[in-house]
Amino acid sequence: MKVMLFGTCIVDTFFPEVGEATVRLLRRFGATVAFPKAQTCCGQPAYNAGYEDVTRAAAAHFLSVFAGDDPIVTPSGSCAAMVKHHYPELFRDHPAMLRKAEQVGSRVYELSQFLVNVLKSHEAGLSGKGTVTYHASCHLTRSLGVREEPLILLQSMKGVRFVPMADAVRCCGFGGTFMAKLPEISCALADEKAESILATGADTVTGADCGCLMNIADAMRKRRAPVAVKHLVQLLAEGL
Amino acid sequence: MSEIQTSLSFRSNAAKAVDDQVLRAAMRHAADTFGTKRSDAFAPVADAEALRDRASAIRDEVLDNLPTYVDRFAANAAKAGATVHRAPDAASAREIIAGILSGRGAKRIVKGKSMVSEEIHLNAYLERAGMEVVETDLGEFIIQLVGETPSHIIVPAIHKNRRQVGKLFSEKLGVPYTDDPQVLTKIARKAMREKFLSADAGISGANFAAADTGSLVLFTNEGNGRMVTTVPPLHIAILSIEKVIPTLSDLTAFIRLLPRSATGQTITSYVSVITGPRKPGDATGAQELHIVLLDNGRSQIRAGESREILKCIRCGACMNVCPVYRTVGGHAYGWIYPGPMGLILTNLLTGMAKSHPLVDASTLCGACVEVCPVRIPLVPIILQLRRRRVREGFSDPREIRGMALFGKAAASPGLFGLGQRLARLFWPFVRSVGGRDVVGRLPEPSRVPYRRRTT
Numbered sequence A: 001m002k003v004m005l006f007g008t009c010i011v012d013t014f015f016p017e018v019g020e021a022t023v024r025l026l027r028r029f030g031a032t033v034a035f036p037k038a039q040t041c042c043g044q045p046a047y048n049a050g051y052e053d054v055t056r057a058a059a060a061h062f063l064s065v066f067a068g069d070d071p072i073v074t075p076s077g078s079c080a081a082m083v084k085h086h087y088p089e090l091f092r093d094h095p096a097m098l099r100k101a102e103q104v105g106s107r108v109y110e111l112s113q114f115l116v117n118v119l120k121s122h123e124a125g126l127s128g129k130g131t132v133t134y135h136a137s138c139h140l141t142r143s144l145g146v147r148e149e150p151l152i153l154l155q156s157m158k159g160v161r162f163v164p165m166a167d168a169v170r171c172c173g174f175g176g177t178f179m180a181k182l183p184e185i186s187c188a189l190a191d192e193k194a195e196s197i198l199a200t201g202a203d204t205v206t207g208a209d210c211g212c213l214m215n216i217a218d219a220m221r222k223r224r225a226p227v228a229v230k231h232l233v234q235l236l237a238e239g240l
Numbered sequence B: 001m002s003e004i005q006t007s008l009s010f011r012s013n014a015a016k017a018v019d020d021q022v023l024r025a026a027m028r029h030a031a032d033t034f035g036t037k038r039s040d041a042f043a044p045v046a047d048a049e050a051l052r053d054r055a056s057a058i059r060d061e062v063l064d065n066l067p068t069y070v071d072r073f074a075a076n077a078a079k080a081g082a083t084v085h086r087a088p089d090a091a092s093a094r095e096i097i098a099g100i101l102s103g104r105g106a107k108r109i110v111k112g113k114s115m116v117s118e119e120i121h122l123n124a125y126l127e128r129a130g131m132e133v134v135e136t137d138l139g140e141f142i143i144q145l146v147g148e149t150p151s152h153i154i155v156p157a158i159h160k161n162r163r164q165v166g167k168l169f170s171e172k173l174g175v176p177y178t179d180d181p182q183v184l185t186k187i188a189r190k191a192m193r194e195k196f197l198s199a200d201a202g203i204s205g206a207n208f209a210a211a212d213t214g215s216l217v218l219f220t221n222e223g224n225g226r227m228v229t230t231v232p233p234l235h236i237a238i239l240s241i242e243k244v245i246p247t248l249s250d251l252t253a254f255i256r257l258l259p260r261s262a263t264g265q266t267i268t269s270y271v272s273v274i275t276g277p278r279k280p281g282d283a284t285g286a287q288e289l290h291i292v293l294l295d296n297g298r299s300q301i302r303a304g305e306s307r308e309i310l311k312c313i314r315c316g317a318c319m320n321v322c323p324v325y326r327t328v329g330g331h332a333y334g335w336i337y338p339g340p341m342g343l344i345l346t347n348l349l350t351g352m353a354k355s356h357p358l359v360d361a362s363t364l365c366g367a368c369v370e371v372c373p374v375r376i377p378l379v380p381i382i383l384q385l386r387r388r389r390v391r392e393g394f395s396d397p398r399e400i401r402g403m404a405l406f407g408k409a410a411a412s413p414g415l416f417g418l419g420q421r422l423a424r425l426f427w428p429f430v431r432s433v434g435g436r437d438v439v440g441r442l443p444e445p446s447r448v449p450y451r452r453r454t455t
Helices: A009-014 A016-028 A044-049 A052-065 A077-090 A095-107 A111-118 A138-143 A149-155 A183-200 A210-222 A232-238 B007-019 B021-042 B048-064 B066-079 B090-103 B115-119 B122-128 B138-146 B162-173 B181-198 B224-230 B248-262 B298-302 B307-311 B317-321 B323-328 B339-350 B352-360 B367-371 B378-391 B397-410 B413-425 B427-434
Strands: A002-005 A032-034 A072-074 A108-110 A127-134 A158-162 A204-207 A228-231 B083-087 B108-111 B132-135 B201-204 B208-210 B215-220 B234-240 B270-274 B288-294
Touching: A002 A016, A009 A016, A009 A210, A009 B413, A016 A032, A016 A111, A016 A232, A044 A052, A044 A077, A044 B378, A044 B397, A052 A077, A052 A095, A052 B397, A072 A077, A072 A111, A077 A095, A077 A108, A077 A138, A095 A108, A108 A111, A111 A149, A111 A232, A127 A149, A127 A183, A127 A232, A138 B367, A149 A158, A149 A204, A149 A232, A183 A210, A183 B007, A183 B323, A204 A210, A204 A232, A210 A228, A228 A232, B007 B021, B007 B323, B007 B339, B007 B352, B021 B248, B021 B317, B021 B323, B048 B066, B048 B248, B048 B307, B066 B083, B066 B208, B066 B288, B083 B090, B090 B122, B090 B234, B090 B288, B108 B181, B108 B224, B115 B122, B115 B234, B122 B132, B132 B138, B138 B162, B138 B181, B162 B181, B181 B224, B201 B224, B208 B248, B215 B224, B215 B248, B224 B234, B224 B270, B298 B307, B307 B339, B317 B323, B317 B339, B317 B367, B323 B339, B339 B352, B339 B367, B339 B378, B352 B378, B367 B378, B397 B413, B413 B427
Parallel strands: A002 A032, A002 A072, A072 A108, A127 A158, A127 A204, A204 A228, B083 B288, B108 B132, B108 B201, B201 B234, B234 B288
Antiparallel strands: B208 B215, B215 B270
C-alpha cells in the first residue's frame, strides 16, 4: 500500500526523529511511504489567529502538493483535523477548491488511526519497556474523535506498563498561538499537566501531537523531572 | 478591589491571577467538583444526547422567531396581570426599575441572583438613588460585602474559600470568626431574614419565560428566590429577551438539563413558576409584578453570524471545564460574564474595541463544546470573533506582518526551507527577540530538518 506522509512543520523543523520513526513503522507494516518535498505547513497557526486569506494560501498549496489518491498519514491529530475539518470550511464559497478539499480531507489519517484501523499494527505485539502514561491531545480526541487507537497501540506493547494519568484529556496549555499570546496561562496549564504526569510515577509520557509534547517537555525540563517525553510513534518504533 | 480590571487588560489580569495561589486552589477545587458532579449527574441519563438535541432545537426555534415569542410572552404576562416593560438598553432598564421603585416610595430592596442586573449595574444605580439593596443569594451576599463582582455566573463567590468568608463575616457583620460553612450560612440567613421581612420590594431575574402562559421560571437552591418574589408587596423581574421559551411544557427538557449541567444536581431545590401577581385566594405572591425585558444588544447579536450564543441557558458548564477559566477565575475577564460563553458575550455586547484581547482567552481545546447542553458551537464562534478582529483592524501590527510572511512561506517550499535554515542559524537571536516566554519554551530547531533527511 502506498501512503503519502504529511510530516507537519513542527516535526520537520524540531522533531525529524519523529518523522523517521513514522516512516520505519509504516514500512514495517507494509506501506510504501512517499514524502512530498514541497510540503510546508497546513496553515493552522494563521487559521486559529483569524487570518483566513493567509490560511487559504497555505491550504491551496497543501491541496496541490497532496493531490492524488493514496492515503495521507500524519503524526498529528491537530494537523489532521485542520485539513479534514477546516479546509472545506475555508473553501465553502469556491466550489472547485471545495471539491479538492473534500477529496484530500477524506484521504487524511492521523497515524494511530491508520496503524490500528488500516494496518492492524497492534496485532503485531511490538515490544517496549517501562511505565508509560498518555496525554490525550484536545484536537485528536475532540475534533477527530480518536480516543481509543493510541491506547490500543500502547496496551498492545509487550513489556510496557500503561498507567493512566488524571484528567488525561485536559488541555496542556499549548494551543498553538495561545502559548505565545497568553504564556502565563499556558505555563500554568503545562505545570498542572506535569503534576498529573509525575503523580503516575511513569518514566515516560507519550502522546500523538508534537505541539503538546513540546509544551509538556518544557514543563518537565523546568522541574528537572526524570521523565522522558516521546511521541507514541517513537515508542513503537523502538520495538521494531 | 484596588484597581479596575477591564477586558482590555486580560493578559495582565490573567498573569496576576496565575500568581494568586489561594485563588488558583479555590478555582481548581471548584472546577473539579462541578466537573465531576456534572458527569456523575449525566451518567444515568440514557437519553442525554437526545435531550441535548431537543433542548438545542427548542433554543434554535426561539432564536429563529425571537420577536414573535417575546411579543407572545409579553401579551400573556400582561393578561396574567403583570406589567411588562421593554428596555432597549441598560440605561433605560435602570430608569424603568428606579421609576417603579420610587413611584411606590420603596427604599429597602431585597434581590435574588440575577446576572442581567449585574450587566446593567443596577445595584450601584439604585444605591445612588438612596435605596438600600441587599443581595440574598449567599454567594452574592458574600461578594456584595467585599464589593466585588461575581466570578462565576451561578457560583458568584467561587473564588473565595471558607476561611476568607469567615474573616469577612467577622469583620463586616461583627460576629465571632468561624470557618464552619454551616455556621456561616446560619449567620447570613439571620442577617437576611430581617431584610426580607422589612423589604419594600424584591428584584429577581428569571431562568426562562414561557411565551404561551406568560410565566417566569426560576431555578434556585437557597429558598431566597421564593422569599424575594413572594414576601415583599412588589416584585420586579428583570430578564434578557432571549430567556423566552415557546411553551411551559418545553421546560421539561430544561428541568432535566440545567441543574445537571450547572451544579450536577438532578433538580434544584426549588423550581418556581410565577404567572402574574397574587390573585384573590392565593396564599402567597407579590401584590404587584413588573417584568422588565432587556435587549441591550441582543437583537444586534441575533442579526449577526455569532447569533447562536443567544441559545445559552447560563448553566456555567463551559466555564467549569475550561482550562483557561480554571486557571484565572472570572474576574480576569474584566466584565460580567466569564469563561467561553462569557468571553463571547462580552465581546459581542461591549464591542471589539473594548474587549478584543478576550478572544484569545481560549486554547480551542473544545472541552466547552463537549458539555454545552444546548450545543452552542463555542469554539467556532471564538474563531469567528478572531477573524472579525482581523477584519476590523484590532490585531497587533507585528502579528499582521508575521502572518503575511508566514503565508508567503507556507505557499513556497523554497522560502519555507530558507526560513528553517535561518531560524536554526540565528536561534540564539530568535530566542532573544522572541523572549523566554515564547521562543524560550521551544526546543532548538534540528540541525537537519526532516525534509533534508529523506530522499
